[in-house]
Amino acid sequence: MLPPKARAAFDAAGKKTKGAALKAGRAISNATPEPVKERLELITDAALVAAAKRAVHLLELVTDWTTELMDCEQVLKHHRSSGRDVESLADLKTLDLKDLDDYTRRMALKWSTGGALQGGVMGMLAIVPYAGGLAAITLDMVAMHILSTAIATRICYAYGFDVTDDQMRHMVDRMVVRAYKEQAPKAETVRRANAAFAAGKGRVRWSKKLRDDHRLMSAVEKLMKQFGNGRAVPVEKVTKAMPVVAIFAGASTNAYVLGDVAHQARLYAQTLFLAEKYGLSLPSNLHTADG
Numbered sequence: 001m002l003p004p005k006a007r008a009a010f011d012a013a014g015k016k017t018k019g020a021a022l023k024a025g026r027a028i029s030n031a032t033p034e035p036v037k038e039r040l041e042l043i044t045d046a047a048l049v050a051a052a053k054r055a056v057h058l059l060e061l062v063t064d065w066t067t068e069l070m071d072c073e074q075v076l077k078h079h080r081s082s083g084r085d086v087e088s089l090a091d092l093k094t095l096d097l098k099d100l101d102d103y104t105r106r107m108a109l110k111w112s113t114g115g116a117l118q119g120g121v122m123g124m125l126a127i128v129p130y131a132g133g134l135a136a137i138t139l140d141m142v143a144m145h146i147l148s149t150a151i152a153t154r155i156c157y158a159y160g161f162d163v164t165d166d167q168m169r170h171m172v173d174r175m176v177v178r179a180y181k182e183q184a185p186k187a188e189t190v191r192r193a194n195a196a197f198a199a200g201k202g203r204v205r206w207s208k209k210l211r212d213d214h215r216l217m218s219a220v221e222k223l224m225k226q227f228g229n230g231r232a233v234p235v236e237k238v239t240k241a242m243p244v245v246a247i248f249a250g251a252s253t254n255a256y257v258l259g260d261v262a263h264q265a266r267l268y269a270q271t272l273f274l275a276e277k278y279g280l281s282l283p284s285n286l287h288t289a290d291g
Contacts, residue, residue: 092160112259123250200239
């Protein structure tokens, strides 16, 4: 039910990242235990293995979420179970707005939580050796677009609008285009965290070049110094903080974006529903995807 290009991109990115994640998991799991002095590094590796495994399951979950969200029958089933006689999306137009709002009221909160889960795992995966970087970031961007489209589609269905109609397609386009604008800063932060993690791993001393080349590490070092009353912070400790930065960037951004898509889509669909129901005219900018 996804647009062909989106489905192809998701499949391609997912296949590449799934394979890389599994390869990373095997490589780390089969590693020979290090001496006691390096046990802390193994703890970090163990966390990365868990992230790799969760990412594989998350890809399957995103597919399940999308399939369910883009099935309008699920909306109709909800209203039938509440005793409302509806057979098609058009029948929803005969209901009161409060009845339709009951279905969508908690969607923003639900998808903020879902976005945090998806963004956190992908942020961690971007740090995993052999699986990180471009593959994980690309997959995250594609998955976010697909989920944004699916969430907006579900909300349109919830108010009786059939987005498979080409004339109504701009509704979903308008709702998800804002999601793209929020992705670039997150992707750049995760990319920098990935590069800093790779550059700092195994280092025992700071250097001017390391700080200059990886300003994210330098910023985290300064923050840790503030909390440590100005004491020097080992490069190893800052390096181990990079996955946390990636997780925070992915989780917080995706939580906000998906929650915002659900919230804005709901407001827009409510406006369209009321305008159509009572014969009101909409501002001209609401008739286009980029208005």
